[in-house]
Amino acid sequence: MHEWHGTNVFLRDGDRVFRTYFINNRGDEQMGGTWNYLDITALGRQEKWEDSPKGYPQSTPYEWWNWHDDYGNDEASAKVLEQVRRGRAAGAGGDVT
Amino acid sequence: MTKHNTGTRDEWLRARLDLLKEEKELTRRSDQLAQWRQELPWVKIDKDYRFDTDEGRASLADLFRGRSQLLVYHFMFGPDYTAGCPSCSAIADGFNGIAAHLANHDVMLWAVSRAPLAKLQAYKRRLGWAFPWASSFESDFNFDYGVGLTEE
Numbered sequence: 740m741h742e743w744h745g746t747n748v749f750l751r752d753g754d755r756v757f758r759t760y761f762i763n764n765r766g767d768e769q770m771g772g773t774w775n776y777l778d779i780t781a782l783g784r785q786e787k788w789e790d791s792p793k794g795y796p797q798s799t800p801y802e803w804w805n806w807h808d809d810y811g812n813d814e815a816s817a818k819v820l821e822q823v824r825r826g827r828a829a830g831a832g833g834d835v836t
Numbered sequence: 837m838t839k840h841n842t843g844t845r846d847e848w849l850r851a852r853l854d855l856l857k858e859e860k861e862l863t864r865r866s867d868q869l870a871q872w873r874q875e876l877p878w879v880k881i882d883k884d885y886r887f888d889t890d891e892g893r894a895s896l897a898d899l900f901r902g903r904s905q906l907l908v909y910h911f912m913f914g915p916d917y918t919a920g921c922p923s924c925s926a927i928a929d930g931f932n933g934i935a936a937h938l939a940n941h942d943v944m945l946w947a948v949s950r951a952p953l954a955k956l957q958a959y960k961r962r963l964g965w966a967f968p969w970a971s972s973f974e975s976d977f978n979f980d981y982g983v984g985l986t987e988e
Contacts, residue, residue: 771930
């Protein structure tokens with residue numbers, strides 16, 4: 740019995756589970772970053788610029804991520820969000836599409 | 837070292853901007869591929885796979901921990917291995933830090949291997965990893981989903 744690497748991607752709709760994607764070999768070597776992984780999920784990055792299925796949540800880029808030890812600390816992330824919004828308004832964010 | 841072109845900053849900049857046009861085409865192409873990828877059909881899973889996790893036995897649906905999506909990295913660690921495969925370990929060093937970000941964006945990232953859970957837990961402590969890791973030891977999961985290859 741031999742082993743090989745690969746990444747399977749699944750989606751859950753209530754109790755039903757579906758396999759949506761599989762990648763291995765060279766493609767799997769490109770994985771390992773937050774955005775690369777989100778790009779292979781069925782719902783993508785769930786960001787507003789994407790053409791996602793109806794009914795699924797979407798958020799603005801640069802606003803949903805946080806320090807990995809601070810998710811749930813709404814006050815700290817609110818301050819960062821404010822800075823991001825000001826930056827985007829001033830054109831610092833640029834065009835995401 | 838072999839010989840290579842050198843140039844002024846202006847020459848570099850002009851060449852770099854030409855390359856940037858090609859790179860942007862690649863990005864657009866990646867976005868197109870991402871859209872086509874999202875259009876692939878979804879295949880319903882009818883078999884009841886079971887895994888051993890730190891929290892006890894789990895079904896595939898349990899691994900989602902309430903999120904709507906799940907990434908499963910098939911980590912090469914067979915039942916008779918004494919350590920995880922070095923290449924998979926190098927890849928896992930890369931994704932170890934991002935599991936929290938994905939978990940806060942509706943995606944759980946798990947590693948799954950065929951070795952018994954105790955071996956995985958010991959190895960995880962050795963490497964200092966934080967992502968969740970399940971054992972599919974008694975399950976057909978790895979065979980069914982493209983990563984278990986028998987000797988024939």
